[in-house]
Amino acid sequence: MDIAKDLALIDGLRTGVVPAQPDEDRYRQAVLGPRPWRSAEDCYAYEAAMAERLTERWGEPSRWGTTTLVERAARGEPIPEPWGMLGAxxxxxxxxxxAGHWVVLTVVDQDAGHPQVHVVVTTTDPP
Structure with missing residues (x-):
């Protein structure tokens, strides 16, 4: 696990050095850490370590549960990307x-026990 490498990747996403993937003109994203993880606990520990480093740089993060985003989307309210994707x-x-960007750190665990640490960088404000 190379936290320094992933911090540099996040900086590249923020500055545009790492380009957006196709159809992601409003945000950039990456998967951090090794794949696959030996355990879900290792994945969550890595996310916590990354969050600690980012907090040292930028202060305490805002923490958001995504339930409200899911409920609003279910009612038909348009949720801007990448927030709709993150809620899902x-x-x-x-x-x-x-500096005009939102940096989002999260664990995605939709693949039956194969979690991944994701970072998303966007200029779109949260809804």
């Missing part, structure tokens, strides 16, 4: 607002 794949988000 994660249950808790840690967010930092940094």
């Amino acid at each position: 794949v994660a249950t808790e988000l840690r967010t930092w607002e940094v």
Whole structure:
């Protein structure tokens, strides 16, 4: 696990050095850490370690549960991306607002016991 490498990746996403993937013009994202994880506990520990480093840089994150996003989307309310996608794949988000960007750190665990640490960088404000 190379936290320094992943911190550099996050910086690249923020500055545009790492380009957006196709159809992601409003945000950039990456999977952090090794794949696959030996255990879910290791994945969550890595997310906590990344959050600690980002907190050292940018202060305490805002923490968001995604239940409200899911409920609003279910009522037909349009949720801007990447927030709609994040509401569909994660249950808790840690967010930092940094120089006009939102940096979002979360664990996605939709693949039956194969969690992944994700980072998303966007200029779109949360809904």
